[in-house]
Amino acid sequence: MAEILFPALFVLLALGLPVAFAMAISVFIALSFGSSYPHLVVVKEMFAGLDSFPLLAVPFFILAAEIMTGGAVTMALLRLAQSLVGHLKGGLGHANVVSSAMFAGISGSALADAAGPGTMMIRMMERGGYDRAYAGALTIASSVVGPIIPPSITMIIYAMQDQAVSVGSLFMAGVLPGLLITAMVLLANARVSHRRGYASGAPMPPLRDILRIFIYAIPALLLIVLIVGGIRFGIFTPTEASVIAVFYALVVGMAVYRSLRLRDLPAIVLRAALTAGAVLLILGAARAFAWILIIEGIPQFLAQTIIAWDLSPIVFLLAVNLLLLIFGLFMDPLPGVMILVPILAPIASALGIAPDHFAIVVIVNLTLGLTTPPVGSLIFVVSSTMRIKPSTLIREMPPFFVALFLSLMVITFVPALSTWLPRLSGF
Template sequence: MIAILFCSFFVLLVIGVPVAFSMAIAAALAVYFGSSYPLIVVVKEMFSGLDSFPLMAVPFFILAAELMSGGAMTTILLRFASQFVGHLRGGLGYANVLSSTMFAGISGSALADAAGPGAMMVRMMEKGGYDKPYAGALTASAAVIGPIIPPSIIMILYAMQVEEVSVGALFMAGILPGLLIMLMLCAANWYICRKRGYRSTEPRPGAREMLRTTLYALPALFLIVIIIGGIRTGIFTPTEASVVAVFYALLCGMFVYRSLKLRHLPDIIYRAALVSIAVLIILAAARAFAWVLIIQSVPQTLAAVIVSWELSPIVFLLAINVLLLAFGLFMDPLPGVMVLVPILAPIAHSLGIDPVHFAIVVIVNLTLGLITPPVGSLLFVVSSAVKLRVTELVGEMPPFFIAHVIVLLILTFVPAVSTWLPHISGF
C-alpha cells in the first residue's frame, strides 16, 4: 500500500499534476489497489481534514489581506517604510524588506505578500535603477517572512496537528525569527548594493513629513496590535481574531482611508475565495495522504527507528533541516505540515526538544521551499506579477538563500530565539 502511495504520488508530480491532486489520487490508488477499505473512505478523510473550527481562520485572514490591499493600505505601508530607509544606499531594497515584514503582520501569507506590496516594490526598485531580476529575487525572499510573523496560516495548521503547542504560542514564537530574517536580508541587500553600486535617488524626508506619514499609517499598523493583543489577553481566539481582522480592514479601507468602495468588494471576495479554495483543497488532499500513512503505522515505525539511533537533539534537528530542505524542493509548506509534522513532532518530543522550538524550525524550513525551484511558488508568483522569467530570479537567489540558511542555523542552535517570547508571555 505504501509503495503504491509513494510511487503514484511521485509519478503524478513528475508529469505535472498539481500537488493537491497528486496526493488525493495517490491516496485513492493506494486504498483501491492496496487495501480492503472502500474508496469512499478517502473522500471521508478529505472532508474530515476541513471539518475544523480553527481552520476557519484561514479564509478570513486571506480575505483581510485582500481588503488591506484593495483599501490602498499596501501603498501606505510602503510609504511608511520608505521614509526611514529610502534615502540610504540600497534604500529601496531595505524598504522592500521592511514593507514585507509589516504586511506579514496583516496577511499571514507569503503569496499575498509577494503579489501585493512585493510586486509594487519591484516596479519602484526598477525605476530607481536596480536590476529587475535582483528586485524580484529580493521580493520573493522577503515574502518568506509572511508565514513567520503572526498572524500565520501555516502556524494555525501546525497547532491543529500537535496538541503540545497553541496558536497563540506559535504566533509569539514567530516574531523574533521573522525579525531576524528581516535583518539578514537587509544585510544581504547592503552587501549586494555596495558591490553593484546601487544608489538612492530619494531625498530624505523632513521631520514634519515623517510624522504625518507615520500618523497616517498608524491605523493600518494597529491591526497587528489588535490581533496579537486580543489573542494574548484572551479577548478572542485566533479564529475570532481573523474575523475581527476582516471587519477592521473593511472599516479602515472604507472610512479611515476612504479608498475602498462597495463596488470593489465582489472582486476582492472573489480573489480571496479562489486563494482559500486552493489552500483548502491542498489541506483536504494532505489529510487523505496522511491517513494512509497512519493506518500503515509509518509514523510509529519511523519514530521507533529514529529513537533507537539515540541521536542527540542537535544532531536530530540538523538531520531534520536537511530532510525538510530537500522536501521543500518538491512540495509546498501546507501539505508538508499536514504530512510530516504528525510523524516528526512525536520523535522530537521523545528527544526532549521544546515543542515550540521544533515548530519554528520546521515552519521556517518548509517556507524556504517557497523560493527553491522547481516547485517554489513564490518564484512563479513574482515572475508572473512583474513579467520576469523564473530562471532570471533563480540566478539572483543564492545570497538571499544563504541568509535564510544562516537564520535557520541560529534557530537550530539557539532555542531561546523561538521560546523566549512565548515564555515571558505566559504560553
C-alpha cells in the same frame, strides 16, 4: 500501500499536477492497487480534515488581507518603509524588505506578500535603476517572513497537528525569528547594492514628514496589535480574531483611508474565496494522504527507529533540517506540515526539544521551500506577475539563499529566539 503512494505522488508532481490533485489522485491509486478499502474513504478523510472550527480562521485571515490590500493599506506601508530606509544605499531594496515584514503582520502568507506589495516594489525598484531580475529575487526572499511573523496561516495548521502548542504561542514564537530573517535579507541586499552601485537618489525625509507618514500608517499597523494582543490577553480566540480582522479591515478601508468602496467587495471576496479554496483543497488532500501513512504505521515505525538511534537533540535537529530542506523542494509548506508534523513532533518532544522551538524550525524550513526550484511557488508567482523567466530569477537568488540558510541555522541553534516571547507572554 505506501510503496504505491509515494511513487505515484512523485510521478504526478513531476508531470506538473498541482500538489492538492497530486496527493488526492495518489491516494486513489494506492487504494485501487494496494488495499480493499472503498474509494469513498478518500472523500470522508478530506472532509474530516476540513471539519474544524479553528480552521475557519484561514479563509477569514485571507479575506482580511485582501480587504486591507484593496483599502490602500499596501501603499501606506510602502510609504512608511521608504521613508524609514529609502535614503540608504540600496534604499529601495531595503524598503522592499521592510514593507514585506510589515505586510506579513496582515497577510499571514508569503504568496500574498509577493503578489501584493512585492509586485509594486519590483516596479519601483526597476524605475530606480535596479535590475528587474534582482528586484524579483529580493521580493522572493523578503516574502519568506509572511508565514513567520504573526498572523500566520501555516501556524494555525501546525497547531492543529501538534497539541503541545497553541496558535497564540506560535504567533509569539514567530516574531523574533521573522525579524531575524528580515535583518539577514537586509544585510544581503546592502552587500549586493554596494557591489553593484545601487545608490539611493532620495535624501532622508525630515522627521516631521516621517512622523506624518507613520501616523497615516497607524491604522494598518494596529491590525497586528489587535490580533496578537487580543489572543494574548484571552479576549478572543484565533478564529474570532480572524473575523474581527475582517470587520476592522472594512472599517479602515472605508472610513479611514476611504479607498475601499462597496462595489469593490464582490471582486475582493471572489479573490479571497479562490485563494482560500486552493488552501483548503490542499489541506483536505493532505489529510487523506496522512491517513494512509497512519494506517500503514509509517509514523510509528519512523518514530521508533529514530528514537532507537539515540540521537542527541542537536543531531536530530540537523537531520530534520536536512529532511525538510529536501522535502521542501517538492512540497508546499501546508501539506508538509500536515504530513510530517504528526511524525516528527512527538520525537522532538521525547528528546526534550521545546515544542515552540521545534515548530518554528519546521515552519521556517518548509517556507524556504517556496524559494527553491523545482516547485518553489514564490518563484512562479513573481515570474508570472512580472513576466520574468524563472531561470533568470534563480540566478539572482544565491546571496539570499545564504542569508536565509544562516537565519535557519541561528533559529535552530538558539532556542531562545522562539521560546523567549511565548514564555514572557504567559504561554
